[in-house]
Amino acid sequence: MTDRPSEILAELREVSVEHRAPGRSLLNRDRVHALTGADATVAAGETVGVVGESGCGKSTLVKVLVGLQRPTSGTVLVGGRDIWQLSTAQRRRHIGRTVGMVFQDPSTSLNRRLPVERIIADPLDVHHWRGPRDRMRRVTELLHLVGLPASARDALPAHLSGGQRQRVAIARALALEPALLVADEPTSALDVSVRAQILNLLMDLRERLGLAMVFVSHDLQTVRRVSDRIVTMYLGRVVEELPVARIEHGRHPYTQALFSATPGLLRPMRPIPLSGPVPSAVHPPSGCPFRTRCWRSTDTCATAMPPYTDDAVGPAHRYRCFHPVTDPSDLHRAVIAAPGADRSVEEPA
Numbered sequence: 001m002t003d004r005p006s007e008i009l010a011e012l013r014e015v016s017v018e019h020r021a022p023g024r025s026l027l028n029r030d031r032v033h034a035l036t037g038a039d040a041t042v043a044a045g046e047t048v049g050v051v052g053e054s055g056c057g058k059s060t061l062v063k064v065l066v067g068l069q070r071p072t073s074g075t076v077l078v079g080g081r082d083i084w085q086l087s088t089a090q091r092r093r094h095i096g097r098t099v100g101m102v103f104q105d106p107s108t109s110l111n112r113r114l115p116v117e118r119i120i121a122d123p124l125d126v127h128h129w130r131g132p133r134d135r136m137r138r139v140t141e142l143l144h145l146v147g148l149p150a151s152a153r154d155a156l157p158a159h160l161s162g163g164q165r166q167r168v169a170i171a172r173a174l175a176l177e178p179a180l181l182v183a184d185e186p187t188s189a190l191d192v193s194v195r196a197q198i199l200n201l202l203m204d205l206r207e208r209l210g211l212a213m214v215f216v217s218h219d220l221q222t223v224r225r226v227s228d229r230i231v232t233m234y235l236g237r238v239v240e241e242l243p244v245a246r247i248e249h250g251r252h253p254y255t256q257a258l259f260s261a262t263p264g265l266l267r268p269m270r271p272i273p274l275s276g277p278v279p280s281a282v283h284p285p286s287g288c289p290f291r292t293r294c295w296r297s298t299d300t301c302a303t304a305m306p307p308y309t310d311d312a313v314g315p316a317h318r319y320r321c322f323h324p325v326t327d328p329s330d331l332h333r334a335v336i337a338a339p340g341a342d343r344s345v346e347e348p349a
């Protein structure tokens with residue numbers, strides 16, 4: 001198990017985010033529960049992978065973490081300070097110096113009208129980074145850091161490839177030497193051929209600069225490879241947090257189902273099929289949100305959201321489930337119990 005470093009760079013405490021449901025009239029009080037009661041921490045030097053199905057709240061969680069989304073309730077601490085107790089100017093300054101953010105699609109996250117130099121220098125200007133000569137030197141340094149030639153400084157984003165644009169976005173995110181880099185699907189909008197290059201660049205920068213990272217991705221193989229800890233989300237809830245070395249011992253049925261769907265990641269022989277659709281984020285089920293698709297659910301699961309329970313290794317591995325998976329043969333039963341499942345699957349030893 002990875003030792004958990006102690007300095008907490010960012011923390012969510014009981015954070016919820018609600019949006020007005022789209023397409024509804026102003027009189028309609030329906031709300032999308034994008035995030036509900038989420039707790040999460042990121043410590044210096046660690047990489048936290050955030051996983052879960054589309055729409056489960058991963059992007060909302062990271063937007064809250066970097067101050068781009070104000071929570072409806074709960075507390076967001078960045079560098080130990082409650083960011084929503086700060087003035088707008090103080091918040092921007094404080095977050096900018098602690099956290100850098102790389103978005104999914106550099107074609108939309110970069111200003112198309114500005115040359116690369118101005119894009120990268122923007123955080124330096126906003127934060128009054130020393131004098132003009134230092135600013136120029138820093139831009140050159142950043143271009144070099146992300147593997148772009150100095151000549152790229154005059155190019156417009158349209159003149160660059162997708163991979164080069166994402167390098168510019170990474171340079172901008174690192175301009176103020178943050179301790180934490182948050183990357184929301186940083187390679188998924190890129191050509192398959194350059195995804196590995198950008199991922200390798202991020203991993204290289206992480207090592208060289210000693211960065212902590214939050215890494216959101218649908219690519220579970222990659223998340224497993226790059227993360228120290230994994231946060232599993234389902235329908236706006238964080239349902240499990242665990243060290244990557246314990247992924248085979250995921251206690252929440254959803255963690256097991258999610259990772260079983262990627263060949264070779266977990267011991268179950270076949271993907272655990274989940275019945276039924278993901279429930280609506282406007283009207284989530286009572287109690288545990290996963291209960292409507294869970295093969296282990298009982299009436300108890302409808303009564304309340306299960307509290308956090310520490311696994312045997314302590315709070316580094318905790319989950320929210322009344323009926324945690326503790327026996328591998330249960331996973332086998334989940335596979336063969338599904339309608340249409342291949343019942344010839346071997347019972348695990």
Ligand SMILES: Nc1ncnc2c1ncn2[C@@H]1O[C@H](COP(=O)(O)OP(=O)(O)OP(=O)(O)O)[C@@H](O)[C@H]1O
Binds near residue numbers: 019021022052059
């Ligand atoms: N501005 C908004 N207004 C209304 N609903 C929103 C808004 N932003 C997000 N949502 C909803 O909140 C929920 C969580 O969205 P979010 O983008 O955080 O999920 P996600 O896990 O990042 O999804 P994906 O993997 O597809 O990017 C979804 O139901 C989404 O439709």
